[in-house]
Amino acid sequence: MAFLENIFSLIDMRSFSSVWFWIVVALFWSAASQFVLGASFDLITRARRDGLQNMEDLQTLVEIHVRRKLSLMRRAGHWIVGFAAAVLTLVLMLAFAYRLEFAQAVFLLIFPLTLVRLLELRLSFRIERESMQGLQLCRALLRHRFWVQCLGVVTIFATAVWGMLHVLSRSALSM
DSSP, rough: OHHHHHHHHHHSSSTTTTTHHHHHHHHHHHHHHHHEEEEEHHHHHHHHHHOOOHHHHHHHHHHHHHHHHHHHHHHHHHHHHHHHHHHHHHIIIIIIOOOOHHHHHHHHHHHHHHHEEEEEHHHHHHHHHHHHHHHHHHHHHHHHHHHHHHHHHHOOOOHHHHHHHHHHHHHHOOO
């Protein structure tokens, strides 16, 4: 019985002190920086280095994702923006007005996700408008990946600081 208690004390199910929350944060940012408009980082670097078939694959893959995103935004963009704003507002209020730890953790995950999606949408419009191909497309995708990584570093730092402050304040209250 003591063994199970030790395991459950190690795997705390609260948000900021839970190893599972930090695994989700790490996996989310890893996936967000690994794939740019459906194209993996290694495909972009191989297309840039080797060209030929890899460049055709990259262009086809990015074209499919750009068309899909822009088609969806042109059909139902205002509904998507309204729904996303409503959900973000709800979670924001639950997190910081009502001080719910789980809502704070969710907000610190989905708000940066929203920013990443907006950056992807902006890049999609730019790729369509400028008819990007070849090395110009590779540069744009790599630049987007860089900014997503910067956003990820800032977000992980802010989440860690907020979580640490939350855990410390909770432990100070229990003393």
